[in-house]
Amino acid sequence: MIFHTKTFSELTTTELYSILQLRSEVFVVEQDCVYQDVDFKDQKALHIFGFKEDKIVAYTRIFKPGDYFDNASIGRVVVAKNERKFGYGHQIMKASILAIKEHFNEDLITISSQKYLKKFYESHQFKQIGEEYLEDGIPHIRMDK
Template sequence: MNFITKSFSELNTTELYKILQLRSEIFVVEQNCVYQDLDFKDQKSLHIFGLKNDKIVAYTRIFKPGGYFKNSSIGRVVVATEERKYGFGHDLIKASIEAIKTHFKVTKITISAQVYLQKFYESHGFIKVGEDYLEDGIPHIRMNKN
């Protein structure tokens, strides 16, 4: 899968619509979580998305240090339900980590991860920090990668 990285202003309206549709499909509908996805953080992040047959099937947004946490950060990690069996989530995290190194010239990353994905993120070098907490009604943990 080829991953594309764009700033908010570089996204065209079709790309933005497809990204928001995927985020809504997974975070609101699949996870049955009513929350404010449009948080005005998209404008200050870089958007990484993977295309398959002209459809966005994998997506994250990344932040420079201080943009969300003290360290650089990865958020809104999402892979379309029907595409998860292909390992695109691992490819997406690797692409996001590389984009942080390339664009922000740092390697320290902090994330707010859903608890059930702890092992997934540990496989990419993230370590749990602190106690579990609720974010939008879903159990999360803070994780760091140095």
Template sequence: MQDQKNGNGLEWKVLKFEEFTLDELYDLMQLRSQIFVVEQDCVYLDQDGKDKKALHVLGFKGNKICAYARLFNKGDYFDACSIGRVIVAEDERRYAYGHTLMNESIKAIKEHYGEDKIKISAQKYLKKFYESHGFIQKGEEYLEDGIPHIGMLKE
């Protein structure tokens, strides 16, 4: 596990699945369901069996998870390292934690996997956000769980 404070006031942790406390895991699953199922009105199974392989980047304000992403080594999800399930709690979005979350995630991939190449499956409406972090669209738009997505790559 890696803990650190950053200038925006969040405490950042990078955890393996088995390092979660029960409370952290419950709160994370609740946050992911709130955003991906309820807020985005998308019925799908968020617990996809991949969390046990992933590294998890969490931004905490006190005990509250405000930001989250999961990371995969190359070959565990895509042929390159990847970042997914990128979320910021709705009531925390005004603080631009999404940008800090992406920076922390990119840094964690470099530190834990030794890689610079990262592939993502991005919701299309977030294209400019991911471009601001060096990602470039690769391929055509496609639907994933009824939501328009694009493949993006950072090299």
């Protein structure tokens, strides 16, 4: 899979629509969580996404230090449900970590992880910092790399 990195203004309307559809499909519908996904942070983010057969199936957004957390950060990590068995989650994380290094020259990264994904992020050298907390009614943990 080839990943693309774009600023908000570089996204085509079709790409933006596909990204928002994927995020809504997973974070709102699949996880049965009513929350405001469109949060006006997308304009500050770099968007990392991968296509499969002309469809965006993997996505994250990354932030420079100070735009979300004190450290650089990765958020909205998502892979389409029927594509998760192919390891695209690991690929998009590697692409996002590399993009933070290339675009922001940063190695320190913070994420707000859903608790059940702790082992997944540990496989990318993230470590839990502090206690569990609720975000939009879902248990989360802060993790730093």
